[in-house]
Amino acid sequence: MIKSSNITKVFNKNKQNELKVLNGIDIDIAEGEFCTIIGKSGSGKTTLLKCLSGLEKITSGEIEVNHKNVVHLDKKEVNAFRKSDIAFVFQEYNLIDDLTLHENIYLEHEESDEIEDLIDEWDLRKAIHLFPSQCSGGQQQKAAILRALAKKAKILFCDEPTGALDGKSSQEVLSVLQKLQLKNQTTIVLITHNEQITKISTRIITVHDGNKIDEVINSNVELVEKLAW
Structure with missing residues (x-):
């Protein structure tokens, strides 16, 4: 589903x-995998994510x-690719700013029942008609995640x-992501500092100073609900 070769x-x-x-x-990430990329701040993981998703042009x-060579797409093709093939949680x-959370x-x-149910489950209903500037960081992050889920993208x-979320909210969000991966075969590529998330991942990639220094296939994936957050 996602394959990069010697990217700089x-x-x-x-x-x-x-x-x-x-x-x-x-x-090389297969369809339906939950891949976590970890590394310290400044390791290059965010740049790597943006390059893989076509948000950032690579040097070489x-x-x-999804069977498309994103390196050679023109601007119009890149925009179409982002709209149809992928979703991104920033x-x-x-x-x-001038739109409500909803x-x-x-x-x-x-609108979908699934997203509306999550709005209630994630305790977002009370802020749903507010503008982002009127909401907490956690509320904005949840809305951003729901926006990505509403696209029903393959990747x-x-x-x-979960950077702006507390333990309970992190568990709620990660539970939904894991269900997407397991039930819909959605391919998820997630970067984090949180080592706990590697336990629910099928593939863990570690980057350091712009290099991939380790890659592990996790044969003992745990369910989010069974972990302590």
């Missing part, structure tokens, strides 16, 4: 402030996502999706 990313190439962030990373290498939420969640998508990229 250099910011400000051939300039005095040149910065090499990714150093020839190979990745190849990336194929660490910065990226909600539209409007942000659905955008061009139809879900998540940048620290």
Whole structure:
């Protein structure tokens, strides 16, 4: 489902402030996997996620996502790919300021019972008609996650999706993500600092200083509900 070959990313190439962030990373993630990418701050994991999802252009290498070579797509094709093939949960939420949480969640998508049920389960109903600036970080993050779920995309990229959430809310969100992966065969690629999340992952990739230094296939995946958060 996601395959990268020897990808590199250099910011400000051939300039005095040149910065090499990714150093020839190979990745092969199968359809329906829950892949967690871990690493310290500055390791390159967020840049890697953005490159794999087509949000950031790579300097060299190849990336194929859902049978599409995203490296060679033009701007129009990239936009179509992001709209139809993938969904992204941003660490910065990226909600539209002048839309309510409810409007942000659905955008061009139809309302669904599944999403409405989660709005209630996640205790978001009381803030659903407020604007992002009127909401807490946790409420905005939940809305951002529901917006991604409303797309029903085949691939879900998540940048620290539980970073702004408490333990209970983290468990609720991760439980939904795991159910998506198990029941719908949604491919999930998630970056995090939280080692606990590796226990629910089928594949764990560790990056350090722009290099993939370890990759583990987890043969003993645990259910979110059985872990202490």
